[in-house]
Amino acid sequence: MKSKQPQSRKRPSIAEALAQEIFSGEYQPGDFVPREVDLCERFALNRSAVRSDLRQLVDAGIIERISGHGSKVREYPEWNILDAQVTEWMTRYAAPNPGVQREILAFRLDVEPYVAMTAAKHATAHDLVAIEEAFNGMGSDLDDPASNRDGRLHSDYDIAFHVAIFKATHNIVWSQLSHILRPSILLLIETSNVSASDPAESLERHRLLMESIRARRPRDAFLASQAVLAGTASALGLEIPETPLGHSAELLSET
Amino acid sequence: MKSKQPQSRKRPSIAEALAQEIFSGEYQPGDFVPREVDLCERFALNRSAVRSDLRQLVDAGIIERISGHGSKVREYPEWNILDAQVTEWMTRYAAPNPGVQREILAFRLDVEPYVAMTAAKHATAHDLVAIEEAFNGMGSDLDDPASNRDGRLHSDYDIAFHVAIFKATHNIVWSQLSHILRPSILLLIETSNVSASDPAESLERHRLLMESIRARRPRDAFLASQAVLAGTASALGLEIPETPLGHSAELLSET
């Protein structure tokens, strides 16, 4: 029955457990995490394993190891948010601080319309299939927004939709950057669910974006993407003044 | 003559040596690198050290470890180019294949005008100082383009100039993305030196960009950045059709 995957790792993964505690705020920047031998005892593992996992956190820029002293949690801006592992943890344990989330969202507001524009130019049939499948998944559980037990939640489809657009640019940088979306989208969905926003409207905006890309209309895709982002972002009170690119929408629509 | 870097690390660093051989094409995607024990013998180190370094390559997405079989070099698109270590190696040992370089350059052409625009809005006095210092460094060795022995080459100042603009956005994503510029800028400089391009003209374009940011003129900064990129990119025969954003320059200038 384990033919699928041995489930990644058999042991609890110290990195995972420590990351959870750090992301949840149990240890804050400047704090020192327990020393190696204590972690060994707590997880019933040897030092090699512990050090191996601690190195993951070092590579992620989350902790800093000081010889003969201990492992200190670094400041949030030092965290390497371009590391896919970090965004993975952010999706699972929420953001370490709201400022980082806000800046990621500002980044999205900057670039996503442009990414949609590029996708509309370069998307292949294969890309369109991926986008459409994700879109269909988003629409299928409109009445059950919480979750369906197919193993994939609504948020999974939402993320897949946006990631598929990034990949449709056929640019390696954009493709690899797409993981930045995950925590941001999850935040938007959770908060949007609280504040009353019309899911049908949101879905319609996504549909317009998809159609623009399918029709190979870069300019429409640009505008449609801005509409998608503006809809969800404004739903949680985030203004768009932070995106200097925003006003170029009018410029584009003028022509 | 190996007094280059007496600090940093004492041992040759297997990861460094292997990366060089992989980046130079000695091992290509699909090939298997020597097994652990052979590397131990070759570098006179124990397996722990070798495995520790091999893990760096795994994290960078460069190699894939197959239990009981060996370590295989992965395909270029799999390489994690958002990892700062990877771009560091690219600057030192050139790009693994030209396609990746071209895509990174396309990415730059896409986003740098926007980054300049955002920088013009958010730059602080401190940021302006960093930009100006880098600019002065670029101009100081105009007649000696190869290198001055202050320890900093012309390319260092060029990179510092563009990176400073990225950091001036005060957005964590843009700031951490700035390392993507390094290999791309080095490639441009090297190739530009071969093809005859006027360094004075390039410097003037950079000056205009800096002045636009200093004057807090986002629109001018957008256009100036496009001019900088177009100047160097066209110098080496790279057309800008890959950047669908290019034409929005005219849109901006219309208003």
Added chain:
DNA sequence: CCTTGTCGAAATGTTCGACATATGCCAGCG
């Protein structure tokens, strides 16, 4: 009283050897 040198505890850094597990090949058996 302040400075300075030395020692030692505590933590991380490094190395080594042994054993566990996964994979591919191939001979042996049904």
Added chain:
DNA sequence: CGCTGGCATATGTCGAACATTTCGACAAGG
């Protein structure tokens, strides 16, 4: 012919010993 078991090989995991770095205590000397 096909399956199965074992063997060789390579990576994965582990535990202990030793080296190095850091900080604080403490005492000698100015």
